[in-house]
Amino acid sequence: MTGETEDKPQPLIEHLMELRTRLIWSLVAFFLAFLVCFFFAKQLFNLLVIPYKWAVIxxxxxxxxxxxxxxxxxxxxxxxxxxAMFGALVISFPIIASQIYKFVAPGLYKNERAAFLPFLIASPVLFIMGGALVYFFFTPMVMWFFLAMQQAPGQGEVAISLMPKVSEYLSLITTLVVSFGLVFQLPVITTLxxxxxxxxxxxxxxxxxYAIVLAFVVAAVLTPPDPMSQIGLALPTILLYEISIYAARLxxxxxxxEEAAAVTETSSAITKSDESSS
Structure with a gap:
């Protein structure tokens, strides 16, 4: 009796130990990626500045x-x-996602793991697509819009020039990348x-x-307070919503x-059973 009561907490302890292991591996991956990214922080920031350079052109x-x-x-x-933290999160995300999957996978059936795996692959791909849209098109477009508002000498009483701060520019582009990356997860979430x-x-x-209205509300919350950013996020969100409807239909x-095939198989099995019994 005593042995039985001592054995009961064991599965919970094993799950907690497994969770601790997965968290440690995730933190180690993030820390190592952070060290590497911090060493190349200036080069990474210069990479993020390229869209601003395009806007200037x-x-x-x-x-x-x-x-x-x-x-x-x-x-x-x-x-x-x-x-460095942003770069470390991007680099270590595949490892973190794999650790989460390894923790959850033992509790899933084989067919559930097979069904879940495509979504695990599609999620980072869609996030990268959203980030690429921000980097190659949306950030240059937004910065071009702001740069076009400058007032050159002779156009007014004084010259008005845009001189972005490094912290504010980083906040703008990372906010846009994260916002678009999360919005691009909409087909994955709705399909699941x-x-x-x-x-x-x-x-x-x-x-x-209602989704269209919500798209503009979410865009207003996630993006900087300017119409270009909000419209630029709301329109892809609406498009992704339409894709989600199509994915749900599939x-x-x-x-x-599958249900029709199962019914046919069951009917066939019943027919064979009746024939053999008669």
Missing amino acids: WAHLDVAKSELIYTAPQEFFFTQVKV LARVGLLTSTWLREKRK VERKRAT
């Missing part, structure tokens, strides 16, 4: 005279720390919910008008086909 300004500034002695140092029966394509179509068709 689009605005027909002198690239040689364009600059970013920092107004506090420690500002650029902490900006490099933030760059459709697979477990919590969402249907019909329900998504019926709620389309899941429903596949489920219906």
